[in-house]
Amino acid sequence: MRPRLLSPSRDLLPKAELPWGSEDLLRDLELAALLEEMAGGDAQILASLRQAVLSSAAEPDLQAASYRQAVLEDARRCPELITSLYDLANQVIAAERKTFHSVFTEYPSARLHAALEAMDIFVGAFGELRGLADRYLDRLQSEGLCRFLASCTQEFSESYLAELKALLAELAFPAGLFLAAELGTGGYGRYRARKRPRPQGNWLQRKLAKSPGLSFSIDERDEGGANALSELRDRGIERSATLLSHYQDQVLAFFTALRDESAFYLGALRWQRLLEESGAPSCTPLLRPVAERALSFTDLRDAYLLLRLRAGTVPNALAGDGALLVTITGANQGGKSTFLRSVGLAQLLMQAGLPVPATSFSASLAQGVFSHFRREEDAEMRRGKFDEEVARFSQIVDHLAPGSMLLCNESFAATNEREGSLIALQVVHALSERRVRVLFVTHLYEFARQLWAEHDPGVLFLRAERGAEGQRSYRIRPGEPLSTSFGRDLYERIFAVQGTG
């Protein structure tokens, strides 16, 4: 039994390793900073958001994303239910941690003792979950929450809880320990604990049926004997103790999953609130299958900058359905990187089932989202830097598949333009043939010019816009790549201010 609030078929595993490439996304797209804003200082919420966003990026699941969109609708209606689930799970986990955790837990009797204590806590929490289900079930619509609460009603019935309590009582062995045995390999007994035999018939029949048996007692002063006996007891109850500990872990995992998954929705609710407060439009994205290669939006803002700058951020639009390659060229500091980041972040938010800062956003899920950004701080020798970026690109290639999305920011710029362009062209042609969607911010004019000359309808050309006087609007519009470097006006502006022209 699992809460399954994030996906009908899978658990969110917060302790699992993040998928390959996560570090790059967290850093290149400012995703780490965005998630921290969304989490509002709660480490658990942060961990859940991070895991959900990054694992959804690596393993797109359209069903799960729309499942989450629906649960989020319910959560908006009943935010206090999500808070109650989160608080209950946290309390159970904290109480379980305080139970008997002995250094002797290799001993089955100690393990059994610890598991019994924990189970007592769980039994109480099962009852509370049933109570929450009774209170909220008829106000909910989403498959995720309805199914979870209905299963609480069914699985934690009065009679089940009674059966569970009776079993826990028996495991305290109030009438001594009964073991069945056979001879193991070396004549050692193989012991398995049995329930206390239920007496049958009247007292006389019981007396006659009793097998005589041979007995001995261990002397009270024989400490070694007493130890040997308790070791023997331990072997007898070992299987029961192991199983009970195992189920203790399973139930704890249930509450941990409940905590992690409700934490995700608390983060989502907070993100929703931040979007509303920003004043910029937001929407629930339209999820489209991987194969459609859809990517269209209006009024998309960079999610991270939005929280920093509020509505002052520049919105952009794109009609890129079917495109396999989008190149973005143009002025330095003209908003190219921000544009690339805004698309990447929106794609990640969408895949996780979260709302995005746009009037509309309709895109295919990507089979893995990857970023290859120029790393300023890796400045070594020129030769070493190019080698580093190519090596990094090569690692990404290991993880690409048809339907993946790759965000390139100034890739292959650490060599001369001719060679960089040659490599970039080979790379994008091959990736297009493998149906990997690439968004490529580049200064490599030779590269962009050759692509333009190919007239491939699957390639879109965007350009950072520049006004007649050279001022930037930070808008990204369709347009043919221009050869003039816009670095010149940046240079002029900076040096004019310094008065050193």
Place this chain on the structure above:
Amino acid sequence: MSSPSPSWPGSLLWVANQVALSATPPSCFPDLNLDQIVDGICAGHPEPWLRELLYTPLTSIAAVDYRQRALRELERPELRAAADGFLAAMELVRQRQEQVARLRSDPQRWIWFLNSTTSYLEAVESLAARLEGLQLSSASWLGLRSYLRAYRASAAYQALLGDCALRRGDLDSIRYQLRIRGLRVTVSKGAGGEELAAAVSATLAKFEADSEPPPAAAGSRALQMNHVEEQILDLVVQLHPEVFSELASYQETYSAYLDPVVERLSRELLFATAYLNYLAPLQRAELPLCYPAVSEASDLAFEEAFDLALAQQLVAEGQPVVRNSLQMQPGERVLVITGPNQGGKTTFLRLLGQLHYLAALGGPVPGSSAEVLLADRVFTHFEVGEQTADLSGKLHDDLVRLARILSAATPRSLILLNEVFSSTALEDALFLGTKVLEQIGRIGALCAYVTFVDELTSLGLWTVSLVSALDPEQPLRRTFKILRRPADGRSLALSVAERHRITGDWILKRVAP
């Protein structure tokens, strides 16, 4: 024991009587990293005879051929599985015999003795059954199969087999129950009520999600019973007196049950499987291995060979292994290797030495094909690398060592010399190198000579010049090709892209459609 196949030498590894094993490694071991290879093969096997087998190369073509055929056949998966099963069972036999010797109480000794014979019979029966099901071709395995047929048909073996099953059945059918109440223990016949662990599972199974319950513990425990367990066992013996008296007489009857040929077989198979296991990671990494053609006078030829010890490290680190090929023409006897440092010259010498030494052990060698000399000795003299102040003293010692090598070498020897005169003046190195190579040429021994003196590469038709080609892209890589001609260069950026496999062709290959 009657031997139905008088031609079978009673061994998988030795075509004739086994020679005395050498207790110490040949002197070429450290230079060629053969010590690392032997350590790798012997990892987890402390038995000294395993090392000794590896220190003892074969000396005749027939002996190599016999062993190669046995090993080659052993590589068939079905036969290999049979051998592994047999070895595991024989290891149990050994452990259980030790246990019998160690125990103090009678009932326990009887039980462990029974256990040791059970394992032994399982080892023999299972091996025999599997051999019967296979089409065998080598003389060694065919001989073993007929030997096992005769052995298993013998009256003594049959009696052991029958009695073992009876005793085992009696013991396994014993059931009893135990009640522990405070310090009192009651033992009685019978089976008992509902199992508690099952009740736990039944009630809590609904929480099963991410893992199955852990399997029941395999029962690893102290080898000695404590006195409480012994008291319990004594009560069980009292409850079942007839079972245990039969067990006692079983041990007396069969105390010397182990067949010497079977015991020897277990050693030989351990040698063979340890050797093959050592090569397994390389096979998984798709490095080629082959059984070399050995002869007493052939020209050296091999394809895609590599340094086995180095390859083990590289494969463990996930690094590629550079392979080298060579074809010597008739009359060529001396390889003179020059080229930049760090270019793989020493590795190439090791490869040559390993190839010849391992070929003489009768096992597979690195490479997709190889024709090698069955060398009577492998001589090495490697520059240690450290700078010594007393140069003339060092040169003196070097020459003394070389003189010893040259006086012991025969036309069937392999001589590997690595930068012997590198710390002398160029003039000396040229002069001494020429002299040494001319002497080797006269002896007719096979030789590889690493030097910085280019003139030595063209002393005569019997010398072959090889050059270590250094990769300009990756000067730190440890193994490189040894070639007869240098490689040509290309555009730097594209070659970087090529090396990291991100050119268009590479991407199409690497990203599945």
